[in-house]
Amino acid sequence: MSDAAGRISDKACVYATGSFERLEAGPESDLDLFIVGIDTGDRKKKLYKSALSNLDATLVKADLISTTRLLGIKDFDGDGKYIAHFSAYEIIDSLGEPDDDVKNTLTSRLLMLLESTPLLGEGVYKIVIDDLLEKYWRDYADHKDDFVPAFFGNDILRLWRTFCVNYEARTEREPEDLKKKGKIKNYKLKHSRMLTCYSALLYMLEVYREKKSFDPDDARHMVSMTPTQRLEWLIENSKSSEAKEQLTELLTLYDEFLKSTSDEKLLGDRLMDPQLKEEYAKSTYKFGDTMFKAMTLIGGESKLHRLLVV
Incomplete structure (x- = not known):
């Protein structure tokens, strides 16, 4: 995955959820992945933009697909449509929004916190985790x-x-x-x-x-x-x-x-x-x-x- 790692660099992370993250994968398990990029858009106007371009994200997905096939891992579920690419603030600020479930940001956000492990971009992964927890713990300072x-x-x-x-x-x-x-x-x-x-x-x-x-x-x-x-x-x-x-x-x-x-x-x-x-x-x-x-x-x-x- 060196090519994908180079494209992602400090722009984004790829994290796994599901049976592979839970250390329970079997021969028929597929790999559940999400891509989250550092946000470079205008957060106040809710104009979210991932630092990882769509073209580079497509190339990363191609690397992931070819690597899983090389390793004999089952093809991605839904013909790959669930390998979602979000910007960090898109999954953070969608919390409580009417389309949170529709955009799959609800699942992406919660699974990141409940059952995930970084495959690429561990530094970005840790930053996004901290930002998510800051959102949920925003009132902590007054109620320690x-x-x-x-x-x-x-x-x-x-x-x-x-x-x-x-x-x-x-x-x-x-x-x-x-x-x-x-x-x-x-x-x-x-x-x-x-x-x-x-x-x-x-x-x-x-x-x-x-x-x-x-x-x-x-x-x-x-x-x-x-x-x-x-x-x-x-x-x-x-x-x-x-x-x-x-x-x-x-x-x-x-x-x-x-x-x-x-x-x-x-x-x-x-x-x-x-x-x-x-x-x-x-x-x-x-x-x-x-x-x-x-x-x-x-x-x-x-x-x-x-x-x-x-």
Whole structure:
């Protein structure tokens, strides 16, 4: 990727999300990537412009495509249409805007903070992370001793609800092959997507309960971990033995999920089998129920827990 690295230089970064970032990739996993450039436009007028030109971004995408094929990695999902290129302020300032979800800036922003790792342009990547956290923690200076990260928590919940709504709205039930694909997506939604969002909320609840605040450094530490690493950290640091039991159970259930998704064709056939599909349905509900119990135990009816629920 030396050519792509040269084009990006100090202008932009490429970061990976999904199963590769979570260190869970299997033979059938594809690579989920985003490109974010330093903004050179007029922010006050919302005229955003990436320092990486569109032509150079196209060449970077071409390098990424040829490299993944050389390595035997599955082609990018959606024929490459999801390799989005944004300017930094475009994904930061879109927060709360009506078209945040439409432009895919919601997903780009939250996945950058919840499950991402830089492939190219690590310096720019760190700058954008800091700028994002500054946006969410803009009121921190006036509330250092009792800062509640409700702004960030609500955006995480919005991402989770968006995942759920998009699944229901965009998943086809006919014909048979699309129905099978939809069942696989649903199974992943209720495990990996849930864990991405709720491992962060669990982490925030635990730190807030102990410190009665949650500072930007706490957020940076959380961002640096994969979802399962957050669970491992919680098992080691939580003061609640009951919560540790639920967290350990979550890891066990998630391990079973990863094993079952290692062969998607076999998984799809099993999810369509009238006798086996009920077992898989029970496993998804068990994972969600265990997550709920962990949230309840760690939240402990704290102020942050209350704000995330109501």
